[in-house]
Amino acid sequence: MSPFKFIVACLILLMVFIPLGSYAFQDSTIENRQLSGGLFDKNEVLNISLEGDIETLLNDRGDDPSYHILTLHVNDAGVEESLDLRVRVRGNFRRLPENCDTPPLKFNFKRHDVPEESIFAGNPELKLVVPCKGEDYVAREYLTYKLYNLFTDYSFRVRMVRFTFDDMDMDEMTNPRYGFLIEDKEVLASRNNASLIERLNYRPQIVDQMAFHRMSVFAYMIGNTDWSIQYLHNIELLFLNEEKIFVSVPYDFDLVGFVSSPYARPSPALKLRSVRERVYRGYCLEDLNVLNSTFQQFQELRPKIYSIITESSLIDGEFMEFATDYLDNFFETLEDDRKMSREFSYPCSRHGTGNVVISGMRDG
Numbered sequence: 001m002s003p004f005k006f007i008v009a010c011l012i013l014l015m016v017f018i019p020l021g022s023y024a025f026q027d028s029t030i031e032n033r034q035l036s037g038g039l040f041d042k043n044e045v046l047n048i049s050l051e052g053d054i055e056t057l058l059n060d061r062g063d064d065p066s067y068h069i070l071t072l073h074v075n076d077a078g079v080e081e082s083l084d085l086r087v088r089v090r091g092n093f094r095r096l097p098e099n100c101d102t103p104p105l106k107f108n109f110k111r112h113d114v115p116e117e118s119i120f121a122g123n124p125e126l127k128l129v130v131p132c133k134g135e136d137y138v139a140r141e142y143l144t145y146k147l148y149n150l151f152t153d154y155s156f157r158v159r160m161v162r163f164t165f166d167d168m169d170m171d172e173m174t175n176p177r178y179g180f181l182i183e184d185k186e187v188l189a190s191r192n193n194a195s196l197i198e199r200l201n202y203r204p205q206i207v208d209q210m211a212f213h214r215m216s217v218f219a220y221m222i223g224n225t226d227w228s229i230q231y232l233h234n235i236e237l238l239f240l241n242e243e244k245i246f247v248s249v250p251y252d253f254d255l256v257g258f259v260s261s262p263y264a265r266p267s268p269a270l271k272l273r274s275v276r277e278r279v280y281r282g283y284c285l286e287d288l289n290v291l292n293s294t295f296q297q298f299q300e301l302r303p304k305i306y307s308i309i310t311e312s313s314l315i316d317g318e319f320m321e322f323a324t325d326y327l328d329n330f331f332e333t334l335e336d337d338r339k340m341s342r343e344f345s346y347p348c349s350r351h352g353t354g355n356v357v358i359s360g361m362r363d364g
Contacts, residue, residue: 046162048074086110099263102130126182128179128182129179137261139160139315143308145182150305152214161178163179164177195238197238200231202246204283210293211245220278223278235248257278257326280346
């Protein structure tokens with residue numbers, strides 16, 4: 001069966017056998033409000049504090065962590081509020097105490113009243129990314145999300161925060177640390193009039209060609225090999241209800257070369273020496289000219305890409321120098337026909353690892 005016929009067949013099967021509406025977020029509280037209540041409309045760092053039994057929350061790191069009721073305080077310029085919510089530990093690698101002292105968290109507002117004027121209005125859930133091996137790496141991962149925001153609205157929005165934990169039972173408050181909030185996937189789908197697809201084992205070719213090439217070239221730029229369409233590993237798959245196309249949305253960038261977390265290691269199956277070593281993980285293309293429009297978008301956004309790095313106050317000079325050099329190398333590859341051909345034809349090589357599929361684990 002040709003790739004075109006395969007994609008058409010998958011689309012027909014999807015529309016016949018899968019009730020797309022069951023994956024679309026139907027909460028009227030989002031439909032009747034401005035999405036995200038301004039939380040992601042600003043770049044300023046937001047000061048927040050979690051108050052409650054923090055010790056019990058952070059020690060609840062089993063395979064099925066429970067929700068704990070806490071109070072979220074915001075005390076920032078022009079914003080001051082307190083909200084009750086449920087919070088639990090989430091994640092895979094970063095959830096485990098042998099890997100990270102503090103685990104990432106999930107905020108859940110669904111059973112609590114959130115005023116329409118709240119900065120958190122329209123966000124039924126949020127993820128909080130916290131330092132695992134240092135605040136520097138949190139800032140780098142945050143900036144990676146901001147980079148992808150330049151390319152498309154089919155991307156997760158993020159907001160940098162300065163957070164503290166106020167443990168009322170222990171009468172202890174932590175020092176402020178940097179973290180960032182990630183948009184809820186259901187809000188991502190809703191604002192793009194899309195349905196979330198959770199079935200596995202779709203071939204990458206089912207994704208809209210322009211969207212897939214944009215995402216896979218971006219992954220190459222930042223040194224991201226830790227993803228797959230087939231297993232929805234570090235990928236959310238959207239079906240755009242009006243356009244009738246699939247779009248893939250990447251997330252979870254702590255293992256990419258651009259971030260270079262201390263614990264980051266490439267999958268042994270890829271036979272890479274370091275996460276900083278780039279390898280293109282798209283599918284084999286007989287004609288690389290198909291990528292020309294994608295490369296053009298990267299060139300057009302080049303000044304803004306560098307500006308996000310050079311104008312950030314969240315990173316130090318050493319990382320800024322590394323990041324600009326890393327990006328320079330990427331753009332030099334695009335501008336050198338021989339290098340470009342070698343790098344982006346890699347999935348076609350019978351002797352490489354282009355056909356390796358990374359399974360990973362779905363994030364909680």
